[in-house]
Amino acid sequence: MNHPDALKPFRLGVCYYPEHWEETLWEDDYRRMREMGLTVIRVGEFAWSLFEPEEGVFQFELFDRAIDAAHRHGLKVILGTPTATPPAWLTHKYPEVLNVTHEGVTLQHGMRRHYNYSSPKYKELCAIITRRMAQQYHDHPAVIGWQIDNELNCETSRFYADADHLAFRSWVREKYQTLDRLNAAWGTVFWSQTYTDWEQIFLPRPTTAGYQPNPHLALDEKRFISDNTIAFAKIQGDILREVAPSHWVTTNGLFQHLDNHRMTDDLLDFYSYDSYPQFSTIFLDPAEEDALADRSSSLNLSAVRSISPNFCIMEQQSGGGGWVNRIDMPMPKPGQMRLWTYQSIAHGADLVLYFRWRTATVGHEIYWHGINDYHNLPNRRVREASDIGAELARVGVSIAGSRVRADIAILRDYDNEWDGEYDVWHGPFQWKSGKEWFKALQKRHIPNDVLYLREGTSLEELQRYSVLVYPHPAILRDETAALLEAYVKSGGKVIFGCRTGYKNEHGHCYMRPFPGAAANLCGITVEEFTKVMGTRKPTSMQWGEDSDALTLAPDFNDILEVAPDSATVTVVATYATDYYAGKPAVTRNAFGQGEAWYFGAVFTAAAAGRVIDALGLQSPSAAWLQLPPSVELIVREGEAGTLHFLLNYSEEAAVIQVSGERTELLSDTPLSGDVTLPGYGVMILKEK
Structure with a gap:
C-alpha cells in the first residue's frame, strides 16, 4: 500500500453524477450531503463521452465546475476512470475493441462493458484518457483517490474477440514454452486433440454443443482472463501512480475470473466492493433450510476482507428496484439501510459510499433507487442516511483502522473456483458447503474469516487460526x-469434505489413492464413492452411539477406509443406510500436535455443527454475552479497544443478555442484563 492512511479518517459518502443533473441542482445537493454527514463523492466513471467527445478533443469544464463546487462545500472526491463505457465514436471508428461472445456474435454499442481487454487500440485510448484526467486533477485539493474502470468482469467475464485469441496464444506460449508441455498439460492425447503448431491454439470455441471445451483448456482460460484483466488495469494504475502519486488507487467489484488478491497486491492501495445485500435474496432456493437472505452478504464481505483487511464499499445499497427490463429488489424496510451499512463496516469497511444520491430519470437504471427520489423531496431513506451520518461522525474515529478478529477460516482458492465452474463433480459443492458452514458458525455467533490459499501463503498466515475448513479442494x-501438514503438526485443525485431493494443478486426476495429496494428512483412503442423485436417495451419518444423532449426507459420498493397525485415526461417524451402512463417513486423524478431519459428503449446517461442537468452538463473547440466532456478532480490534458489532437481521426485536456492564458506542450508554435490540437494529458494544 503506497498510502497506508488512505482509509483514515472514516468517511461516509455517495455516488454522484453531476452530468445527469442541471447545474442549478449541484449547490443544493452538496449542501444537503454535508448536512447528512456525507463527506466524499465518487464521480466520472461513466462519463468518457463528456471528457472526450471526439477523439483527441478533451473537455473537462463540466467536471471542473462540479469538483470545484464540491470542494467549496468541504466534500472530497473519488474519480473513476471512464473505461467501462467507451463512447460511440470510439466503438464506431475502432470496432476491433468490441467484445465477442463464445458463439462469435460481436457485442455492439448501447450498454456497457462491451469492450475487450486485449485490443491494442483500446488499451492505447484508455491510457490516453487516464493520463489526461490524471494531469487535469492530480493537484486538485478535493481529489483524494481513483477508481480504475468500474466492476471489472461484470456483465461478462469471457472474451472471444480476435485480439483475445491472439493474446491467449501468446499467454500459453509464454507459460508452456513448448507444444509438448502444452499438450501434456491439456491432456490432448484424449480425443486426438494434439496441437502441432501454435497457430492452432484458440480460446474455447463452439464445438459439438455450446460451451464444451477441453476441461484443462477451460481452466487455463480462466487463468488467462485473470492475468489479462490485471494487465489491462495495470496500464491505468501505472499512469495514476506516475502522474498523481499523492492519490490512492482502488477498483471495485468481486466478479468472476479475476485474482483480486494479486491485483490488489500489485496495483491497488486497498480493494473496494459493491454491496447489494438484497441480491442475495433474488435467487433463493425456496427449499433451502434457514436461508440467509441478506445476511449472506456477510460471507461475501468476509471474502473481500481476505483481499484487503480494511476496504471501501464503493456502492452501498440504499434503495430497491432494478433495470427497466428486470425487477431485482423491493425497497428496503425501515432500518435495513442502516443495518446493511453497519454490516459492511463491521466486516472491515472504513469508507462507505451509497449508490446513489438521486435515482436516475433516464436510461436503464431509472428504477435503481438511490437515497433521493426523482422529485428531490424528503423521504424515509434521506432521514435514515442522515441518522447514520450523524452516528458515524461521532464514532467513526473509534472504528477506522481496526481489524476483524476471527479464530476460524473457511479456505478457498482460485484453482478450484475456476475449475469448478465447468466441473460439476466438485464445483457446486464448494459453494454449498461454504454457505452451510457459515450458517452453522453464525448460529453459534462464531465469527469467521475467508482465506484464499495462494502460492505465497505462509505458515504464519495459517497459524492465525485454530481451525481451517477446506470443504472440497479437488x-x-x-x-x-x-x-497444511505443517500447520496441523504445529497444533492446527483442518477439516476436509468429499472430493478432496484427487486432481493436480492442471485438473488431471492423480494416479494414487484418494484423497491424493491429502491422504498422508488424513490417514485414510477412499474405498469407494458415489454421486447421490436421481433415484439414489441421500443416506445419513450416525454420530457416535446416540441413535438420534443423525445428519444427512447429501450430493456425494466418499466411503472411507481406515488401516486396521492405525493408531491415530478415529471414526467419528458412520453411514447409517444404503449398501455402505456402517462404513466410516467421518474420521479424525491425530497428526503432530493437531488433527485433520475428513467428512465424506457435502456439508449441511447440522453436520458442520456436529464438528464445531466436537471441537469445542465457542463464541468469543460467550462468557458475557448471550445472543439469539437472528443476531450476527462481528468483532473488530484496534487502538480504541475491542468492538463487538451486533446486527439483528430480523424485523422482530431481539433480546440479548449482557453479563456485567458494557458501553454501547452508538448511543454512548451503559448496558447490562436483558437488553432489547430492535428489528433490523445495530449495537456496538465496547469492552472496558
Missing part, C-alpha cells in the same frame, strides 16, 4: 498439502 497441489 485440486490440491503437493506443496499446498505440505503447507
Whole structure:
C-alpha cells in the first residue's frame, strides 16, 4: 500500500453524477450531503463521452465546475476512470475493441462493458484518457483517490474477440514454452486433440454443443482472463501512480475470473466492493433450510476482507428496484439501510459510499433507487442516511483502522473456483458447503474469516487460526498439502469434505489413492464413492452411539477406509443406510500436535455443527454475552479497544443478555442484563 492512511479518517459518502443533473441542482445537493454527514463523492466513471467527445478533443469544464463546487462545500472526491463505457465514436471508428461472445456474435454499442481487454487500440485510448484526467486533477485539493474502470468482469467475464485469441496464444506460449508441455498439460492425447503448431491454439470455441471445451483448456482460460484483466488495469494504475502519486488507487467489484488478491497486491492501495445485500435474496432456493437472505452478504464481505483487511464499499445499497427490463429488489424496510451499512463496516469497511444520491430519470437504471427520489423531496431513506451520518461522525474515529478478529477460516482458492465452474463433480459443492458452514458458525455467533490459499501463503498466515475448513479442494497441489501438514503438526485443525485431493494443478486426476495429496494428512483412503442423485436417495451419518444423532449426507459420498493397525485415526461417524451402512463417513486423524478431519459428503449446517461442537468452538463473547440466532456478532480490534458489532437481521426485536456492564458506542450508554435490540437494529458494544 503506497498510502497506508488512505482509509483514515472514516468517511461516509455517495455516488454522484453531476452530468445527469442541471447545474442549478449541484449547490443544493452538496449542501444537503454535508448536512447528512456525507463527506466524499465518487464521480466520472461513466462519463468518457463528456471528457472526450471526439477523439483527441478533451473537455473537462463540466467536471471542473462540479469538483470545484464540491470542494467549496468541504466534500472530497473519488474519480473513476471512464473505461467501462467507451463512447460511440470510439466503438464506431475502432470496432476491433468490441467484445465477442463464445458463439462469435460481436457485442455492439448501447450498454456497457462491451469492450475487450486485449485490443491494442483500446488499451492505447484508455491510457490516453487516464493520463489526461490524471494531469487535469492530480493537484486538485478535493481529489483524494481513483477508481480504475468500474466492476471489472461484470456483465461478462469471457472474451472471444480476435485480439483475445491472439493474446491467449501468446499467454500459453509464454507459460508452456513448448507444444509438448502444452499438450501434456491439456491432456490432448484424449480425443486426438494434439496441437502441432501454435497457430492452432484458440480460446474455447463452439464445438459439438455450446460451451464444451477441453476441461484443462477451460481452466487455463480462466487463468488467462485473470492475468489479462490485471494487465489491462495495470496500464491505468501505472499512469495514476506516475502522474498523481499523492492519490490512492482502488477498483471495485468481486466478479468472476479475476485474482483480486494479486491485483490488489500489485496495483491497488486497498480493494473496494459493491454491496447489494438484497441480491442475495433474488435467487433463493425456496427449499433451502434457514436461508440467509441478506445476511449472506456477510460471507461475501468476509471474502473481500481476505483481499484487503480494511476496504471501501464503493456502492452501498440504499434503495430497491432494478433495470427497466428486470425487477431485482423491493425497497428496503425501515432500518435495513442502516443495518446493511453497519454490516459492511463491521466486516472491515472504513469508507462507505451509497449508490446513489438521486435515482436516475433516464436510461436503464431509472428504477435503481438511490437515497433521493426523482422529485428531490424528503423521504424515509434521506432521514435514515442522515441518522447514520450523524452516528458515524461521532464514532467513526473509534472504528477506522481496526481489524476483524476471527479464530476460524473457511479456505478457498482460485484453482478450484475456476475449475469448478465447468466441473460439476466438485464445483457446486464448494459453494454449498461454504454457505452451510457459515450458517452453522453464525448460529453459534462464531465469527469467521475467508482465506484464499495462494502460492505465497505462509505458515504464519495459517497459524492465525485454530481451525481451517477446506470443504472440497479437488485440486490440491503437493506443496499446498505440505503447507497444511505443517500447520496441523504445529497444533492446527483442518477439516476436509468429499472430493478432496484427487486432481493436480492442471485438473488431471492423480494416479494414487484418494484423497491424493491429502491422504498422508488424513490417514485414510477412499474405498469407494458415489454421486447421490436421481433415484439414489441421500443416506445419513450416525454420530457416535446416540441413535438420534443423525445428519444427512447429501450430493456425494466418499466411503472411507481406515488401516486396521492405525493408531491415530478415529471414526467419528458412520453411514447409517444404503449398501455402505456402517462404513466410516467421518474420521479424525491425530497428526503432530493437531488433527485433520475428513467428512465424506457435502456439508449441511447440522453436520458442520456436529464438528464445531466436537471441537469445542465457542463464541468469543460467550462468557458475557448471550445472543439469539437472528443476531450476527462481528468483532473488530484496534487502538480504541475491542468492538463487538451486533446486527439483528430480523424485523422482530431481539433480546440479548449482557453479563456485567458494557458501553454501547452508538448511543454512548451503559448496558447490562436483558437488553432489547430492535428489528433490523445495530449495537456496538465496547469492552472496558
